[in-house]
Every structure is written in C-alpha cells, then in structure tokens.
Amino acid sequence: MKKSICILGFALAGFVLFQACEEQSQQTETEKTAKFKMAEDSELALLMRQLTDETEAIREAVMAGETHPLWKRVQELHTAIPTDPASSGPVFQGFSEAFIGAVREMEAADSLGVKHFNAVIDQCMDCHSTFCPGPKRRIAKFYISE
Structure with a gap:
C-alpha cells in the first residue's frame, strides 16, 4: 500500500x-x-511586384508575337516610397529614368520585339545590381533568346 x-x-x-x-x-x-x-511592404516593393507580374505577361506576348499593354505604372518609380529611405536619391532616380526610357522606346517601336524587351530587362538588372540585388536571379529569367 x-x-x-x-x-x-x-x-x-x-x-x-x-x-x-x-x-x-x-x-x-x-x-x-x-x-x-x-x-x-513598402510602396516600392508592392510596385515592383506588380511590375514583375506585368513583365511575365509582356514576355509571353513578345514570345508569341502578340500585342500587349506595356507597364502601366512605371512613372510611379519616382514617387513610390522604398523600404529603406537611403535607397532613394539621385542614383536611384537615374536608374528609374533609364528604365522608363527603355519602356518608352519599346512603346514607340512598331511591334513588341525581343530586342526592346531585353533592353528593358537590362535596365532592371542594372538597377538591381546596385539596389536590392535579391531579385537578380528572377529578373535574369525574363531574358528572351534572340
């Protein structure tokens, strides 16, 4: 017991x-x-995600030889607030101007071409080589072989 x-x-x-x-x-x-x-997520991060989604759709259209509306909100690159405020400034503004310029050249072209599309992707890679390099691998997958 x-x-x-x-x-x-x-x-x-x-x-x-x-x-x-x-x-x-x-x-x-x-x-x-x-x-x-x-x-x-900052305004810029959300904008980048939307631009990425649009880039995927535009890439498919270029590869299929179809027309597609181009990036709708590119001008917002100048005003979107980044996660790190130090990322903004004249260098970033220069990269965003180059990107917008490449988009405008693509808009002015007779058709959606691989050359113009890849030029836009070049601008993405240039900027992301300096700011926020994380997405570079994903961006590189957008290139279309000529």
Whole structure:
C-alpha cells in the first residue's frame, strides 16, 4: 500500500512538473514571436511586384508575337516610397529614368520585339545590381533568346 502511494505521489509530482515546464515553454514561444514584427511592404516593393507580374505577361506576348499593354505604372518609380529611405536619391532616380526610357522606346517601336524587351530587362538588372540585388536571379529569367 505504501509503495502504491509513493508511486502515485511521484507520478503526480512528475505530472505537475511537466505541466509547469510546458506552460513556461509556451510563454517563451509566445514572447519570441511577439518580439519579431514583420515589416510591412513598402510602396516600392508592392510596385515592383506588380511590375514583375506585368513583365511575365509582356514576355509571353513578345514570345508569341502578340500585342500587349506595356507597364502601366512605371512613372510611379519616382514617387513610390522604398523600404529603406537611403535607397532613394539621385542614383536611384537615374536608374528609374533609364528604365522608363527603355519602356518608352519599346512603346514607340512598331511591334513588341525581343530586342526592346531585353533592353528593358537590362535596365532592371542594372538597377538591381546596385539596389536590392535579391531579385537578380528572377529578373535574369525574363531574358528572351534572340
């Protein structure tokens, strides 16, 4: 009988300790997640994603020899607020002007051509070589073999 009571006592004590540790572990996990806040996407990041989606559609049209509306919001590159304000400035403005110029040349061309499309992609690569190099691998996949 005493042996049963001892075993029951140890089991109960073990259960209580296990529960206490589990609660503390859950609190620690909650505290860890609370410390990290996801940054909201900047205007420029959202614009870049939209331009990427449009680029995919334009690329398909160029490859199929079809017409397609070109990038609609390119002028917003000048005013969209970046994630890092230090990324804005005269150098970025120069890159955005070059990109917009390449888009305008493509618009003025008689048809959607591989040469003009790749020139626009060149401008993307040039800018992303200086600012935010992360998407370069994805951008490189847009090139169309001539």
